[in-house]
Every structure is written in structure tokens, then in C-alpha cells.
Amino acid sequence: MSTTERLYYQDSHLTEFTARVTRVEEFAPGRFGVMLDRTAFYPTGGGQPTDTGTLDGARVVECVDQEEAGVLHVLEGEPPAVDAEIVGRVDWLRRLDHIQQHTGQHILSQALVTLFAAPTRAFRMLERISEIDVELNDPTRERIEQAVDLANRVVWEDRPVRIYHVTTDEAAQLPLRRDSAREGSLRVIEIENFDLSPCGGTHAQRTGEVGLIAVRAWERAKGMTRLEFVAGARALADYRRANETARQVAAHFSAGRDDAPASVARLLADHKELTRRVRELEETTARVEADELRAATAPDAHGTRIVARTFAGRDADSLKRLALALIAQPNTIALLGSSDADNARLIFARSADARGDMNTLMRAACTLVAGRGGGRADMAQGGGRNIAQLANAIETAARSLA
Ligand SMILES: [Zn+2]
Known part of the structure; x- marks a missing residue:
């Protein structure tokens, strides 16, 4: 059994490291799994997707958490030899994206607790958006935007984010936002004077790194409120898409973006009236045609x-x-x-x-x-x-x- 030292636990901004290969195994046809004595690669888990990058020249396409046994790096191409010293490089933009979504989630979840005593029960980071399931019974636009405003205030105050390792007993004395199922040593993430929660993911060093948090949509699901949110670079990408959509709609009316909803509403009202008149005409036509057919x-x-x-x-x-x-x-x-x-x-x-x-x-x-x-x-x-x-x-x- 080999145990991988998880460098990302201490430093989520470390993207280059050296390590020794402790095990190589065939993971799938043509793909090898490589175990290292230490790694900066975050494996899939806790609602956060895997890091990608390289080990020497070879591409790391996925990292699998094998708990006590360590982190398995799945490689495309030739694997290194056991005992070789290799250089690992983590894809920084992908990591930064995960840092922004994950830290953004801590902040948004705590904002919902602070304002509405509404705890988050699940978190999923997806391709373009992230989701949280929140015990919020009355998800009005006002309440959600209030939480978004508080979350962004915390982002722009650029508060420090700290990592602690505590025992289960020590954790019991802390005002943690949620309980952890883990036994033994616990990793706790603190956003200064705002949030304290156990988490194994990768986070920002300061909240300012998150940039911006925006909620795209929400719906009631399984007795909870499911919130779709984006943070950081994803929020910018989402803004660009939303802006482009609104501009394209407005262009059909030769109107400005902000006038598009009123233009669409007018068009729908016109369409409804025209449909009603067409129905009337069709019925009149049918009567005339019926009279002619009958007469013949x-x-x-x-x-x-x-x-x-x-x-x-x-x-x-x-x-x-x-x-x-x-x-x-x-x-x-x-x-x-x-x-x-x-x-x-x-x-x-x-x-x-x-x-x-x-x-x-x-x-x-x-x-x-x-x-x-x-x-x-x-x-x-x-x-x-x-x-x-x-x-x-x-x-x-x-x-x-x-
Ligand atoms: Zn976290």
C-alpha cells in the first residue's frame, strides 16, 4: 500500500511539483494508472471534478481518489517507470475555475444561512454551471438576489481564506456550517469572520479571487430549492452568452437590449389578436365552402x-x-x-x-x-x-x- 501526500491540501495554487512514482498499473486498455508519493492533482470528489495536466510529457486525463491508497493519475500515453522522479504540472485555468466555483459555493451557501437560516444539502459542479440544493422554502427573486448581494460583498472585501486541520473533538467545539461524516483529522476552511466548514476541495487564498457570483436560475426540487450559479470566469462567460442572446433578440426589433422584453410582449399580443382573426376568417371560409359543396x-x-x-x-x-x-x-x-x-x-x-x-x-x-x-x-x-x-x-x- 502506498499513500500519496496531498499537496493541494496545503496549497491550492501549487501547479508544478516533483514526485516519485510508487506504482504503475493498467487502468483501462491503453491507459495507465500512476501512483505518486506526493501530488498537487485534485482527484474527482466532493462535488468537484478532477484536475488535468501532465506527468513529464504524458497527459493526465483523470485523477481517481483511492482514499487511503492514494491518488491514481490516469495517463494517456507511455507511463513512467516505478521509482522514476517525474515533474507534474496541473492545468492552471481549469484549477482556477474549480477554485472560483468551489469557494463561490462556500460564500453563497453561508450567505443563505446568514440571511434565511437556509442550509445547503448538496453541491454539484457541472460543465458550465454549478448547482446547490438549499433548504429555502420561499425562493423569491428578492430573497435570492439579497443572498447574491451579500455573497459578492464578501468577495469584494477580499477576505483571507484559511485552512485548518483539527481533530474530531476540536471540530465539535467549532461553529461549523455543516457536519462532516469523516472520522479522525478534519480539514476546515475558514472565510474570515464569515464561514467555517469542513471541506477537502481546492479554494481561493482570498475571496477576491472568486471575482463575481451570479445566480442564473432556481426551481423547487425534492422539497428544496435548487440554485444554478456561476462564479469567476464562468460568470463572465455566462454574461457574454446572455448579452449576445439579448442583443440578438433586440436586433429583430431594431431595439436596444433593454427594450427587448417590451418588444417581445407587443409581438405576442399582436400574434394573439391575428390568430383570433385568422380563426374567424377560416370559419367564414369553411361556411362559404360548405354552402357551395352542399349546393353542388x-x-x-x-x-x-x-x-x-x-x-x-x-x-x-x-x-x-x-x-x-x-x-x-x-x-x-x-x-x-x-x-x-x-x-x-x-x-x-x-x-x-x-x-x-x-x-x-x-x-x-x-x-x-x-x-x-x-x-x-x-x-x-x-x-x-x-x-x-x-x-x-x-x-x-x-x-x-x-
Ligand atoms: Zn470547499
């Missing part, structure tokens, strides 16, 4: 007008509107079909005083067009893929009413 159809022996028609490319709504306009007149049966490149659509309907079971007729018609459908005795709908049989299906239905 001679009544049969029962005095019933059976309007049997197929259309090209007519959508289901339009077909149904026409059927309803037809059967608004007494003693009328509508047997209508429409086809586009892929599908045949059918609607059979009759006025209350006309004869025939539309459901039965529809089932027979759908067999012909190789599809499915049905409904009630006075109205049924269906469709199928055999477009070539559409006209035949409607003629057959008309014949069976004779």
Missing part, C-alpha cells in the same frame, strides 16, 4: 346530401372545420379525405338527423388505407399510409350509405 350535391332518395370529397394537402384542422360547417345544415353527411406525401387523412360526420354509423364506416375505410381510426356514430376520424386507396375508401363509404 343533389339529395339522395332519403333527401340527404352526401358530400364526398378528397383534397390535396389539407391539414386535419381545416378538414374538420369544413366537416363541421357541412353538418351544421340538416340532413347532411360529410365524407372528407386529404392526403400529403406520407399520409391519408379521413373525417366522416353527419348532422343529427342524418342516417349512418360514422364509426363503422371509418373503421372500414381505415382498413382500405392501411391505417387506424374511429369515433362516435355521428363523427369519426382516421388515417393511413396507403394514399392510393383514399378516393376508393371514400367512394366505398358513400356506396354503403346508399
Whole structure:
């Protein structure tokens, strides 16, 4: 068993170090796991993703925490020999990003405790954003922005961040923000006069390094409030994306970014009114068309007008509107079909005083067009893929009413 000395516990800004290789093993096909006597690489854990970097020339793609056994560095390429002295380099921009999100999380979580006695129960650092699950019952915009304001005040006060190693007994005497499940020696992170919590992650040396903390969104989830936040360089990247989105929306209206919401609201109101007017016109058109179709159809022996028609490319709504306009007149049966490149659509309907079971007729018609459908005795709908049989299906239905 080998134990790796974890250099990142004492210095989260150390990016270059020398170490001795204590073990090499095959981790996956073509990938080797390398154990060192000491490392500055942070392994995946505690809601924080792995560091990446290099060991001599070889790329470190992931670091795995094997607890007591140490930190396993997963390499792409040739591994070093056991007992070799190597130089490790941690990718600093990725580490800095993790430092900003992680320290930002401590600050935001403590701000929510300070203002609303709302503790954080979970933390996840994702690709672009981070999430915390908070016991905050009433997540209004005002309350969340109040916490964001306090968090940023602490960032800009540039308070020192300190690391302590204490025993479990000593920890019990400290006003820690959360309990630790760990036994034995405990690592405690202090943000001066603000937050004290046990944590094994990498943190800023001073809060100013976090730069900025912003909450993007929140929702109620599993009885808690899930907050999406970004800190540091991520906040700048997120601002750029949000700004670009707002500018693109505003450009459609030749308006300024800040005027975009009012412009969109006006457009939606116009759209609603236009939709209402189009509906009215469609219904009027359907009535006129129905009158013409009815007038062109001679009544049969029962005095019933059976309007049997197929259309090209007519959508289901339009077909149904026409059927309803037809059967608004007494003693009328509508047997209508429409086809586009892929599908045949059918609607059979009759006025209350006309004869025939539309459901039965529809089932027979759908067999012909190789599809499915049905409904009630006075109205049924269906469709199928055999477009070539559409006209035949409607003629057959008309014949069976004779
Ligand atoms: Zn932490």
C-alpha cells in the first residue's frame, strides 16, 4: 500500500511539483494508472471534478481518489517507470475555475444561512454551471438576489481564506456550517469572520479571487430549492452568452437590449389578436365552402346530401372545420379525405338527423388505407399510409350509405 501526500491540501495554487512514482498499473486498455508519493492533482470528489495536466510529457486525463491508497493519475500515453522522479504540472485555468466555483459555493451557501437560516444539502459542479440544493422554502427573486448581494460583498472585501486541520473533538467545539461524516483529522476552511466548514476541495487564498457570483436560475426540487450559479470566469462567460442572446433578440426589433422584453410582449399580443382573426376568417371560409359543396350535391332518395370529397394537402384542422360547417345544415353527411406525401387523412360526420354509423364506416375505410381510426356514430376520424386507396375508401363509404 502506498499513500500519496496531498499537496493541494496545503496549497491550492501549487501547479508544478516533483514526485516519485510508487506504482504503475493498467487502468483501462491503453491507459495507465500512476501512483505518486506526493501530488498537487485534485482527484474527482466532493462535488468537484478532477484536475488535468501532465506527468513529464504524458497527459493526465483523470485523477481517481483511492482514499487511503492514494491518488491514481490516469495517463494517456507511455507511463513512467516505478521509482522514476517525474515533474507534474496541473492545468492552471481549469484549477482556477474549480477554485472560483468551489469557494463561490462556500460564500453563497453561508450567505443563505446568514440571511434565511437556509442550509445547503448538496453541491454539484457541472460543465458550465454549478448547482446547490438549499433548504429555502420561499425562493423569491428578492430573497435570492439579497443572498447574491451579500455573497459578492464578501468577495469584494477580499477576505483571507484559511485552512485548518483539527481533530474530531476540536471540530465539535467549532461553529461549523455543516457536519462532516469523516472520522479522525478534519480539514476546515475558514472565510474570515464569515464561514467555517469542513471541506477537502481546492479554494481561493482570498475571496477576491472568486471575482463575481451570479445566480442564473432556481426551481423547487425534492422539497428544496435548487440554485444554478456561476462564479469567476464562468460568470463572465455566462454574461457574454446572455448579452449576445439579448442583443440578438433586440436586433429583430431594431431595439436596444433593454427594450427587448417590451418588444417581445407587443409581438405576442399582436400574434394573439391575428390568430383570433385568422380563426374567424377560416370559419367564414369553411361556411362559404360548405354552402357551395352542399349546393353542388343533389339529395339522395332519403333527401340527404352526401358530400364526398378528397383534397390535396389539407391539414386535419381545416378538414374538420369544413366537416363541421357541412353538418351544421340538416340532413347532411360529410365524407372528407386529404392526403400529403406520407399520409391519408379521413373525417366522416353527419348532422343529427342524418342516417349512418360514422364509426363503422371509418373503421372500414381505415382498413382500405392501411391505417387506424374511429369515433362516435355521428363523427369519426382516421388515417393511413396507403394514399392510393383514399378516393376508393371514400367512394366505398358513400356506396354503403346508399
Ligand atoms: Zn470547499
